Amino acid sequence: MYEFEFETPATVADAVAALQGDEAQALGGGQTLLPTMKQRLASPSRLVSLSGIAEMSGVSADAGTVSIGGATTHGAVAAGAGAYPALADLAGHIGDPAVRNRGTIGGSLANNDPSADYPAAALASGATIVTNAREIAADDFFDGMFGTALNEGEIITRVNFPVPEAANYQKFLQPASRFALVGVFVARTSDGVRVAVTGASETGVHRWSEAEAALSANFSASALEGLAVDADGMISDLHGSGAYRAHLVAVLTKRAVMAAG
Template identity: 75%
Template sequence: MYSFDFARPTSVADAVAALGQEDAQALSGGQTLIPTLKQRLASPSVLVSLSAIADLKGVSAEGGTLSIGAGTTHATVAAEAGAYPALAELAGQIGDPAVRNRGTIGGSIANNDPSACYPAAALGSGATIVTNSREIAADDYFQGMFTTALEEGEIITAVRFPIPEKAAYIKFQQPASRFALVGVYVSKGAGGVRVAVTGASNDGVFRWSEAEAALAGDFSAGAVEGLAAPSGADMISDLHGSGDYRAHLVKVLTKRAVAKANG
């Protein structure tokens, strides 16, 4: 790890100010950033920890919306997001206990790892990403692998999930990292049916629109059965599976997620 200065502001405003410094980097749970620093793959001049900002923490449900402070850990979401069971279950299956006790929803959404779970939940629920300066619809927020709509120095403060009528997430683990080799999040609610896929695509999390269309009229596993799997050409192909395999899993897991959502 290279040496760096460390700031631990207690308000969002102070954090935004601190991030204005050259080569400043926000630090939330650090589950990606700390290993990156240890491998000397990043050399920020100052790390701005968001962990002391009380406003960024907590889970609350009101009027059909679940709001989660960006600095809320996966473990807390797993324990306190009972109003949205599919999301609580997803959070409880991220990483291992150490990861869940440090990692945060804001950190995960800001990083947008193509194999992370939360991006699937946000896109698959039609969530709203709230920052210090604006609100961004999930559909506009995720812009490709490790790429988001966030501007330089912009901080996620909360994620707001409309609570759907039905939802479920199925993750098929990559055998080594246990990130999602493919993960599919389905929901059916006021905003219609959403099917969001993580782990599979070179473009990061995406919505499988053919499945959404099929499920809009018939929210059943059988409705997915008749679909062709998405093309494997744009899928990630690596040691753990070809693009075609990932594409195949998208369909299998979508069926299973719908069946699970239907209980």
């Protein structure tokens, strides 16, 4: 790790101000950034910690929406998002207890790791990502592996999840990291069904439109029969081929539908 300045703003406005200037970097829970810095693969000159900003922390629910502050830890979401059980369950299975006690939803979404869990939840739920500057629909937010619509210095202050009628997240673990080798989040709303896939594609989190159409017409496992995912464009690595990941997408989607009921 190289030397850096450390800022601990108490308000979003102060945080935004502190992020001006070259090589400043927002710090959520640090579960990705700090190991990267320890390996000297990242060297921000200034870290701006978001964890002391009261307005960015906590979970609230009303009128069919669960609203989560950007600096809320996975553990707090697991404990506090009972109004959206599939989301709370997802949060409760990210990493291990140490990760869940530090890692934050804003940090995870901003990083958009292609194997992370939250992007699938946000995309399937049709969540709204609220920043210091604007509101971004999840469909417009994710932009390939590690890419997002965020501008330099823009902070995710809040994420609003419309609570679906039924939802479930199925994660198949990569044996070493226990990130999602493939994860599928299925959400059924009055407007239809959304299916978001993480871990599988070289383009990062994405929706499986054929499955959405089939499930919107008939929300049952049988509706998925005969549907297959193309292995082209799927990640292929030492933990599984593209064909295996494509196969898992179909299996996990079916299981998520069955579990969502």
